Amino acid sequence: MALLDVINLKTYFSTMRGYVRAVDNVSFYVEKGKALGLAGESGCGKTTIALSLLRILPPNGRIVSGKILFKGEDIVALDENYLRTNIRWKEIALIFQGAMNALNPIFRVGDQIVEAIRYHEPHVSNEEAKERAMKLFELVGINPERISSYPFELSGGMRQRAMIAMALACNPSLLIADEPGTALDVIVQAQILRLLRELKDKLNLSMILISHDLSIIAEVCEDVAIMYAGKIVERGPALAIFKKPLHPYTQGLISAFPNVKAPKSKMVSIPGAPPNLLTPPSGCRFHPRCKYAMDICKKEEPEMIEVAKNHFVACHLINKK
Amino acid sequence: MEEILKVVNLRKWFELRAGFLSSLLSKKKLFVKAVDKINFEIKRGEIYGLVGESGSGKTTTGRVILRLLDPTEGKVFFEGKEITSIPLEEFKPLRRYMQMIFQDPYESLNPRMTIGDIVEEPLVIQKIGEAEERKEAVYKALEDVELIPPEEFIYRFPHELSGGQRQRVAIARALILNPKFIVADEPVSMLDVSIRAEVLNLMLDLRDKYKVTILYITHDLALARHICDRIAVMYLGKIVEIGDVEKIVYEPLHPYTKALIEAVPVPDPSSKRSKVVIKGEIPSPVNPPSGCRFRTRCPAYIGDICKTKEPEMVKIDDRYVACHLYS
Numbered sequence: 321m322a323l324l325d326v327i328n329l330k331t332y333f334s335t336m337r338g339y340v341r342a343v344d345n346v347s348f349y350v351e352k353g354k355a356l357g358l359a360g361e362s363g364c365g366k367t368t369i370a371l372s373l374l375r376i377l378p379p380n381g382r383i384v385s386g387k388i389l390f391k392g393e394d395i396v397a398l399d400e401n402y403l404r405t406n407i408r409w410k411e412i413a414l415i416f417q418g419a420m421n422a423l424n425p426i427f428r429v430g431d432q433i434v435e436a437i438r439y440h441e442p443h444v445s446n447e448e449a450k451e452r453a454m455k456l457f458e459l460v461g462i463n464p465e466r467i468s469s470y471p472f473e474l475s476g477g478m479r480q481r482a483m484i485a486m487a488l489a490c491n492p493s494l495l496i497a498d499e500p501g502t503a504l505d506v507i508v509q510a511q512i513l514r515l516l517r518e519l520k521d522k523l524n525l526s527m528i529l530i531s532h533d534l535s536i537i538a539e540v541c542e543d544v545a546i547m548y549a550g551k552i553v554e555r556g557p558a559l560a561i562f563k564k565p566l567h568p569y570t571q572g573l574i575s576a577f578p579n580v581k582a583p584k585s586k587m588v589s590i591p592g593a594p595p596n597l598l599t600p601p602s603g604c605r606f607h608p609r610c611k612y613a614m615d616i617c618k619k620e621e622p623e624m625i626e627v628a629k630n631h632f633v634a635c636h637l638i639n640k641k
Numbered sequence: 642m643e644e645i646l647k648v649v650n651l652r653k654w655f656e657l658r659a660g661f662l663s664s665l666l667s668k669k670k671l672f673v674k675a676v677d678k679i680n681f682e683i684k685r686g687e688i689y690g691l692v693g694e695s696g697s698g699k700t701t702t703g704r705v706i707l708r709l710l711d712p713t714e715g716k717v718f719f720e721g722k723e724i725t726s727i728p729l730e731e732f733k734p735l736r737r738y739m740q741m742i743f744q745d746p747y748e749s750l751n752p753r754m755t756i757g758d759i760v761e762e763p764l765v766i767q768k769i770g771e772a773e774e775r776k777e778a779v780y781k782a783l784e785d786v787e788l789i790p791p792e793e794f795i796y797r798f799p800h801e802l803s804g805g806q807r808q809r810v811a812i813a814r815a816l817i818l819n820p821k822f823i824v825a826d827e828p829v830s831m832l833d834v835s836i837r838a839e840v841l842n843l844m845l846d847l848r849d850k851y852k853v854t855i856l857y858i859t860h861d862l863a864l865a866r867h868i869c870d871r872i873a874v875m876y877l878g879k880i881v882e883i884g885d886v887e888k889i890v891y892e893p894l895h896p897y898t899k900a901l902i903e904a905v906p907v908p909d910p911s912s913k914r915s916k917v918v919i920k921g922e923i924p925s926p927v928n929p930p931s932g933c934r935f936r937t938r939c940p941a942y943i944g945d946i947c948k949t950k951e952p953e954m955v956k957i958d959d960r961y962v963a964c965h966l967y968s
Contacts, residue, residue, distance in 0.1 A: 361833040361835055362833055475922045476922070505694040505923070506861075507694065507900060507904045507917070510903075510904035510917045511920075513915070514917050533906070534834075535906035535907055535908035535909075538906065538907060539910075539914060539915060541910075562908065562909055562911070563911065573834065576837065576838045577834065577863075577908040578866065579908055579909060580862055580902060581912060581913075582907075584867070587837075587867055588838055589836055589837070593803040593836065594835075
């Protein structure tokens, strides 16, 4: 059984102008020791999924329906206290976007990690927690002595590593990383991606990697889910999807990425802009930008179909066959 | 091809403000050596890329060229005319030929002006044409950047447009003066992936149509390769390598360029993983390493010479590289 199984998740935000359907009927799963890449443009609902998994949505956000089965337990139905003491950080940890700036500037990084450990595991002594923090620093490739540094004394890459160390503090089985490479320089980004790969193998960690950058996902993940306007349009093994993307949006997204290591090809864009999620288009949400759009695309929402083992696509072009 | 812009021994140091106490105690001033003696020339009609990590000095270079900043030392020649030491009144008419596209279209457009006014403003400042002619020029510029039909856009405000459309407005504003030279500082980094290609392809088309020369500043080698003809790779205020973009990508000479290319992630899970060739991060430009600035991270460090002597730019075929491996 999969470690995490998300079934028909709907998360809406209520605003003055109505409901923003940020995540609308999304299903996916993550297996033990595997990494799933969640890709899509800004505003497609990637981060909302991460917040829903931990149930830390802002006050106007609500999980409307669906199930989030984590090790067989439904996170949506869990009691808040139980969730806080047993799931958040202990089982599922999240590295926020721009995490390097999420450290508190007036506390030493080590103390911040110790705090996280002792909050979730009150029986651990200060000394033990500190020792664990040093081990974690070593694990993520920072000199353990640096635990007594302040965040401003660390470079961007080191702060990102410290945040990863903090996320691993309670040995979670699922790590969610929201845009872990953004705002880092290319070389530092490559270092962080390598670290995530190594951690995954070493700790048999499951991961959800959220990024708008398909090349980052290609570097780390075995599976990919492509999101568009609050829906997953295609998901499956990364190798299959990158080699032969089936959904027109996936195809567009992949050809919009230049590859330095392959012969030069023309970069192709997808005309138009992502829709407003207050009033998403009818039928298939991608139809106004799709070059293959047919009549049915405007009327009916395409269903997810399994085209090959574990490879799912939601597109009327595929349905016809 | 003749050169349109030439940069000679350009230097830009920013003085670091010391705290009150330390300024009393020591007289020594500290400088951020953002750009430290760089030389390059751009040919007419080419798209020249300035590539480097954050803190390498690429944006400062672009700003000094347009005199948005004054250089500490060195010269910039535009069409053979030295432009860094002339008085600002003399430089202002030249701005007509040298324009800029900024990184963030959410901040570079005045939110209280309509699109029409924004695009027209350069003409007003340069006192070009009558109202009627100016309006025509605005229409044409908007058509050029494919904001069609223009009459639908001129009365709108920036907040009514998407990121991609705003960046087109910024491009239209730069183009309306028929410039010969444009500095584009990371023009697509704030845009969504699916529309990046659209803006880049538009810039390529406009270059072909108007033969405008572009200095394209970016940290993204993959994008630079897509749009640039030649690139200069910067590291800590210095240019380490200059050459044809395809040649540099396929066969980088400088160890830093090699590392940079290895580190670029590839959107293809079946290909080789990106490699981490070098450790650590870019050192502080306040106290850059002696000799070759890259020596502290260099995997090809060859000994004392790297520490003591700064490598000179040497020409290899039609490329330039500053590394002791080649001198």
